[in-house]
Amino acid sequence: MSNNKAFWRVWLEGRKSGVSSDKFGESASGKAENQDSLDLGLEALAVPEKGNRVLFRKRPQTFGEEIGNSITHGVMAIFTLGMLPYAAIRSYINAPAGMKVIDPLGVSIFVICIFLMFISSTIYHAMSKASPQKEVMHRIDHIMIYFAIAGTYTPICLSVIGGKWGIGLCVAQWVLVIGGTLFKALAFSKSAISYIVSVSIYLLMGWMVVLCFPVLWGAANVVTFWLIVAGGICYTGGVVCFALKFKFHHMVWHFLVDFGALCHFIAIVYFMR
Structure with a gap:
């Protein structure tokens, strides 16, 4: 049985006034339609209720939580832009002969992509809930995650793995970025299927490296390899926190994203060469 007080209040009012179950369902889910499919899948539970799907809605983010969400990624946005x-210069100086273009290009793409992820998240969380542009920014925020994942892969694929494996993996990442971007931009469904597709693309991109773990192990030094793995674990662990409903859970997720990005930043900028 649902513990959503607003849900049962609407249901009881509908019973008293003779409102049909269809209209009742529309009233109870009015606010839910504005929620992104990623949030729906991670933070909502659905059970059958007289032929309809009754959603256990997430607890809204408080003003203080949104400030924390903005600061945790705002600081990282400033850091990545400044770095x-x-x-780019460090990667150029340390690049071996024949890699003076590839190395700084890959590193620059990586830093720019994680900057875009952090700045879009900062702007989204800083926006007023009443802003009509907030939903658009929410989509952009999630799209930038695709870019951040592929951007992280780019220098690793081109400068560390190299060869057919590196090029193939890099191309696959950016193809998924295009597909994920189009899906997030054009798919307006708030269904569980939409959520499954979104999260599946994130996880597929993030852990695609396991296909060439032996190649990466042989090409990367030990520090780089384990920093890459640690960053991936931080990102994945962040999803678990995102799914929970304790206060400031979203900010904890942001911290884990920060740690994951820092692990990859150190690996790529300081230990790749």
Whole structure:
């Protein structure tokens, strides 16, 4: 049985006034239609209720939580933007002969992509809930996750793995970015299927590296390899926190994303060469 007080209040009012179950369902789910499919899948539970799907809605983020969400990624946005010139120059200086273009290009793509992820998240969480543009920014926020994942793969694929494995993996990542972007931009369904597709693309992209773990192990130094793995674990662990409903759970997720990005930043900028 649902413990959603608003749900049962609407249901009881509908019973008293003779409102049909269809209209009742529309009233009870009015606010739910504005929620993104990723949030729906991770933070909502659905059970059958007289032929309809009754959703256990998530607890809304408080003003204080949204401030924390903005700060945790805002700081990282400033950091990554400031480190972009340094990272590009360092990778150029340390690049071996024949890699003076590939290395700084891959590193620059990586830093730019994680910057876009952090800045879009910061802007989204800083926006007023009443803003009509917030839903658009929410979609952009999730799209930038695709770019951040592929951007992280780019220098690893081109400068560490290399060869057919590296190029093939890099191409596959950016093809999934295009597919994921189109899906998030055009798919308006809030169904569980929409959620499954979104999260499946994230996880597929994030852990596609397991296909060439032996190649990566042989090509990367030990520090780089385990920092890459640690970053992936941080990102994946963040999804678990995102699914929970304790106070400031979203900010904890942001912290884990920060740690994951820092692991990859250190691996790529300082230990790749």
